[in-house]
Amino acid sequence: MAQRPVVIVSNRGPVTFQVADSGDLVAKRGAGGLVSGIGPLVAGTDATWVAAAMSDGDRRASEQGVVEAEGFRVRSLAIDPDQYRMAYDVVCNATLWFLHHGLYDLARRPRFDTRFREAWQAYRDVNAAFAEVVADDAPDGAAVLVQDYHLALVGGILAQRRPDLRTVHFSHTPFANPDTWRVLPTDLGAELLEGMAGHHACGFHSRRWADAFAACCAEQLGRTPTTFVSALASDPDDIGAVAASPACATALDELDHLVGDRAFVVRVDRIELSKNILRGFAAYEDLLERYPQWRERVVFGAFVYPSREGLPEYLAYRQEVETVVRRINERWGTPGWEPIVLDPTDDFPRSVAALRRADVFLVNPIRDGLNLVASEGPLVNDRDALLLLSPEAGIWDSLGDVARAVHPYDVSGTADALADALAVGRAARADEGRALKARAGARRPADWLDEQLDAAG
Ligand code: G6P
Numbered sequence: 001m002a003q004r005p006v007v008i009v010s011n012r013g014p015v016t017f018q019v020a021d022s023g024d025l026v027a028k029r030g031a032g033g034l035v036s037g038i039g040p041l042v043a044g045t046d047a048t049w050v051a052a053a054m055s056d057g058d059r060r061a062s063e064q065g066v067v068e069a070e071g072f073r074v075r076s077l078a079i080d081p082d083q084y085r086m087a088y089d090v091v092c093n094a095t096l097w098f099l100h101h102g103l104y105d106l107a108r109r110p111r112f113d114t115r116f117r118e119a120w121q122a123y124r125d126v127n128a129a130f131a132e133v134v135a136d137d138a139p140d141g142a143a144v145l146v147q148d149y150h151l152a153l154v155g156g157i158l159a160q161r162r163p164d165l166r167t168v169h170f171s172h173t174p175f176a177n178p179d180t181w182r183v184l185p186t187d188l189g190a191e192l193l194e195g196m197a198g199h200h201a202c203g204f205h206s207r208r209w210a211d212a213f214a215a216c217c218a219e220q221l222g223r224t225p226t227t228f229v230s231a232l233a234s235d236p237d238d239i240g241a242v243a244a245s246p247a248c249a250t251a252l253d254e255l256d257h258l259v260g261d262r263a264f265v266v267r268v269d270r271i272e273l274s275k276n277i278l279r280g281f282a283a284y285e286d287l288l289e290r291y292p293q294w295r296e297r298v299v300f301g302a303f304v305y306p307s308r309e310g311l312p313e314y315l316a317y318r319q320e321v322e323t324v325v326r327r328i329n330e331r332w333g334t335p336g337w338e339p340i341v342l343d344p345t346d347d348f349p350r351s352v353a354a355l356r357r358a359d360v361f362l363v364n365p366i367r368d369g370l371n372l373v374a375s376e377g378p379l380v381n382d383r384d385a386l387l388l389l390s391p392e393a394g395i396w397d398s399l400g401d402v403a404r405a406v407h408p409y410d411v412s413g414t415a416d417a418l419a420d421a422l423a424v425g426r427a428a429r430a431d432e433g434r435a436l437k438a439r440a441g442a443r444r445p446a447d448w449l450d451e452q453l454d455a456a457g
Contacts, residue, residue, distance in 0.1 A: 005139035006047040010147035013051025014072045017061045027069035033372050037232050037445045043071030053078040087126040089310045090119035096149045100173040101274040101367045131157035143456035148172050156198025166456040169199040173369040175212040178219050190220045197225035201455040205231045205370040206394035230451035233443035234375045242352045243380040251353035263298045266358035268351045268373050270307035271318045276364045276408050281324050283414035291419045296337045301354050305346035358385045360421045364406045368393040375440035384433025386421045402435045
């Protein structure tokens with residue numbers, strides 16, 4: 001890796017610890033795109049990875065300073081659970097996430113009251129705690145790579161405490177446009193932008209998000225910080241190894257049995273409002289309604305797993321997903337055919353098996369920082385599957401000319417796009433499928449990491 005020592009800072013770490021019956025700590029690889037993307041590049045190096053303690057095991061590990069586990073040097077940071085919950089649930093996920101993804105129904109929410117201001121203080125304190133650990137432990141002149149909206153204030157604090165460090169902030173989300181950003185009280189919005197601007201550079205997956213951030217800064221700070229654009233990529237070797245695993249082969253057999261000779265539409269997502277799962281089902285139902293030739297001839301596999309259930313919006317969304325699937329299956333299903341197969345288990349080899357078996361991928365988010373599934377699918381697929389992709393995903397920048405556009409709010413347009421894609425026979429789609437696969441593998445996670453280190457200077 002680079003000449004400078006490297007410190008990675010993120011909310012979710014590369015490893016989580018569990019306390020075994022014996023009382024020993026057992027490490028397990030963490031969840032999430034960041035770990036699967038750059039984990040293999042960082043494992044086995046001298047880089048230190050600082051992350052929030054989320055489990056009891058993590059909190060125990062935090063007492064031991066830097067712990068070596070699964071090839072990582074992990075520094076787990078224990079934070080008071082109430083304070084952490086206010087920062088993570090209230091500020092990060094119910095506010096910043098909603099703003100960046102345009103999820104508010106503004107007639108009702110948000111409301112910035114006294115309770116919110118307390119949560120904002122918790123967010124500041126969590127950021128300060130992270131910055132403190134980095135300031136105490138980072139080697140001289142290290143490159144500190146801060147990941148995502150949970151930790152926007154870290155670079156600003158480090159600039160005071162450790163001017164020798166070179167800090168980068170990387171956003172894995174979109175960035176709100178100025179009109180949306182103005183929803184945040186002015187002092188808080190400016191504080192957050194100042195915090196991000198306190199890093200030596202701010203990175204984004206798409207030029208659109210970098211420009212939106214620059215526009216917010218120009219308006220509220222009167223200056224534009226250094227930005228760069230660098231999209232994360234799927235690791236073909238990493239996901240290829242899962243695709244070649246016995247667990248994936250078993251799951252593929254089960255799916256072959258389930259789908260038979262029908263066409264298979266697949267989506268793999270967290271149960272997340274911005275992923276637009278409900279409109280995807282509405283489009284599928286519209287397909288069954290208006291294109292009767294597909295009744296009993298297609299299965300929609302929705303490999304969607306629960307996420308952020310500390311927030312009522314996510315719980316309600318999950319319930320709605322389950323209700324809609326039940327209703328569509330009851331209305332259209334026949335004795336030998338279940339129109340939608342809903343799998344909420346977060347079984348990664350099974351999801352990869354679905355990506356291998358798919359004929360059509362549906363990736364229709366309302367707004368998405370990148371969306372790695374759109375490239376993972378083509379990388380592992382065995383059948384030259386076609387990709388229906390929302391232009392509102394950051395990955396549209398690199399896949400847009402080899403994918404088929406689906407407008408995220410246009411339900412009947414999405415149904416038509418599904419019908420068009422399903423009508424293309426396997427031989428006829430070979431060129432399109434192969435172009436997708438080639439493009440999906442054109443960039444590597446190492447490119448992304450190198451570009452962050454370049455940005456650190
Ligand atoms: C997005 C965010 C990540 C986050 C992931 C899962 O991809 O950009 O920072 O880790 O969602 O969400 P969670 O809140 O469960 O970490």
